[in-house]
Amino acid sequence: MRILIVEDDLQLQENVRASLTEHQYVVDVAADGEEGLFQASEYPYDAAIIDVGLPKIDGIRLIEKLRANDISFPIIILTARDHWQDKVQGLNAGADDYLTKPFQTPELLARLNALIRRSAGKATPIIVNGPLAINTQSQLLTLDERDISLSAMEYRLIEFLMLHPNQVHSKTTLTEHLYDQDFDLDSNVIEVFIRRLRKKIDPQNSLLFIDTIRGQGYRLKSLLKE
Template identity: 45%
Template sequence: MRVLLAEDDALLASRLQTLLEEAGYVVIHTAEGRDAEYQGQIEDIAAAVVDLGLPGLDGLSVIERWRQAGRDFPVLVLTARARWHDKLAGFDAGADDYLTKPFQPEELLLRLRALIRRSAGHAHPRLQCGPLVLDVNAGRFELDGAPLALSAQEHRILSYFMHHPDTVLSRSRLGENVYEDGFDPDSNTLDVLIGRIRRKLGSELIHTHRGQGFRLSATP
């Protein structure tokens, strides 16, 4: 799942990028406002984390331009401005949530997960597909009530499936949303990983649609 991080403080951006990647997200980082606007226009992202004090184009203008263009992914604003009218300006521009610096990075992660969950139509922090359960806040899978051990890439793939149940996902869409360094459509890596996940699930939860992609569903 891809997240855009628009933050010009190099130290903070590095910490947040590490935190998000460890939580299973693929992070697109930019430190400049005009590039942030561009990335938000062209990339398939689940959410954006935007600092209001970006150089080149401020965060409020970036968000406004996204919304004017019909980009409706959730946006979490970061700012050192704690006054209510500044927060109101952020919400008016189209932001969905607000964090005032300094903040605990773990709080950002929890709020981001909640925004993504709600935007996908999942109000509850536990997603379920048959015997498979994902605790979104904890980032843990259970199968038939027991913890499910997954590699980092397997976790990303299965998390993306859980957020898009009963949907046929193409290989390119899966690859773009789970690989940090780009996706080679001619590689069989994705097929190998999905094969491993299938064996760990021990049930027919992931269905192949020849020529189209894969679908996670508790029903055939």
């Protein structure tokens, strides 16, 4: 999952970025509202964390601009202000949740995880597709209740596919959601990780759970549990 942090407190920005990266998120950062607006308009994010008190364009106005441009990813606002009016203003502007500074990182992670799940129509951390199941909280994949060992990138890929089943995703789309801005979008790395997932999860080719759509990309099928 790819997250945008818009925060002008550089120490807090770095602390949040490091925590999210440690939990397998891909993170881009911006230090003011103008840069946040540009990045949010240029790249496909799964969620954003936006401070209210930003320079150039404040957080509330930034959220209003994003929603006016039909950018619909979930947004958590951060505010140092403890007045309920500020929280209401942020939510009315289009934010989905809020945290008041100072906050605990586990709470931010839990709220972020919940918002991403809900935006994909999933109500719980455990997402099931036939014999496959992932726990987005513990970041574990099981096949028929047996743990499957995955690298960090393999997990990111299967999580994204499990959150968006029956949709065709191009290599470019997958790369943009799984890597930061500087990654080479022409790389065949997605093809490599798809091959690894198939080998680990379906070595006998009995599930055929990931379709290759020629000229378009990949699709995770909905599976029926036997």
